[in-house]
Amino acid sequence: xxxxxxxxxxxxxxxxxxxxxxxxxxxxxxxxxxxxxxxxxxxxxxxxxxxxxxxxxxxxxxxxxxxxxxxxxxxxxxxxxxxxxxxxxxxxxxxxxxxxxxxxxxxxxxxxxxxxxxxxxxxxxxxxxxxxxxxxxxxxxxxxxxxxxxxxxxxxxxxxxxxxxxxxxxxxxxxxxxxxxxxxxxxxxxxxxxxxxxxxxxxxxxxxxxxxxxxxxxxxxxxxxxxxxxxxxxxxxxxxxxxxxxxxxxxxxxxxxxxxxxxxxxxxxxxxxxxxxxxxxxxxxxxxx
Ligand SMILES: [Fe+2]
Numbered sequence: 001x002x003x004x005x006x007x008x009x010x011x012x013x014x015x016x017x018x019x020x021x022x023x024x025x026x027x028x029x030x031x032x033x034x035x036x037x038x039x040x041x042x043x044x045x046x047x048x049x050x051x052x053x054x055x056x057x058x059x060x061x062x063x064x065x066x067x068x069x070x071x072x073x074x075x076x077x078x079x080x081x082x083x084x085x086x087x088x089x090x091x092x093x094x095x096x097x098x099x100x101x102x103x104x105x106x107x108x109x110x111x112x113x114x115x116x117x118x119x120x121x122x123x124x125x126x127x128x129x130x131x132x133x134x135x136x137x138x139x140x141x142x143x144x145x146x147x148x149x150x151x152x153x154x155x156x157x158x159x160x161x162x163x164x165x166x167x168x169x170x171x172x173x174x175x176x177x178x179x180x181x182x183x184x185x186x187x188x189x190x191x192x193x194x195x196x197x198x199x200x201x202x203x204x205x206x207x208x209x210x211x212x213x214x215x216x217x218x219x220x221x222x223x224x225x226x227x228x229x230x231x232x233x234x235x236x237x238x239x240x241x242x243x244x245x246x247x248x249x250x251x252x253x254x255x256x257x258x259x260x261x262x263x264x265x266x267x268x269x270x271x272x273x274x275x276x277x278x279x280x281x282x283x284x285x286x287x288x289x
Pocket of ligand 1: 115169196
């Protein structure tokens, strides 16, 4: 009986707080205190479960342990058409084998941006799985078979990816949204409890902040959020979680710019190799096997 009693008490306390916060009978100062107490203790937070994926939608998250990159394999289970988001060169064979084993046809290898920390697997995948095409934002300046502008849809089977221009980490960053499945792939624009650095590749902290707040944080809060990297082993977040707990993006724009301008991060180790290769869709310097 102890647990039901406790949860009943906490429900009653929550209702009392909510009523007191908005009641005309509560003095203004006390209302202010209660609102602050509620937000500090997250009493009013409403976490809504994500919508289940549809039965014809395949989702698989893959990981590269060297660059801590997540690659996402998505497919239409009826037509078997598949896409890979942010493939990594060293893992292209793994990804190609998986696509083949599962009986999929790779239609596109999509890149959220021109990465500085690893070489894209797009170029090699095109050779391993002939017929597939590479995609990146036009604004990235990188070579690809298809260049996206904001709003250009990408389809596989009956599924549709909507494209959002979210520059800030780089000038060519895009986020990919699948509304029906309730998920967004944010690249390095929003990382779990963080965001990509903005001090190279024409990065701009103010643009990143504005784009996140106007285009990603305005999506339904229960949307799953999948980043391009995670260095702590967290695999998934949600729009609500990042709106609530992201230590940088919950700040004001000025505070955010201040934080980003004072990160003093070291020069990225692989940038001198990755950028020239990624500009060519990762097709030069492909491992010979
Ligand atoms: Fe990046």
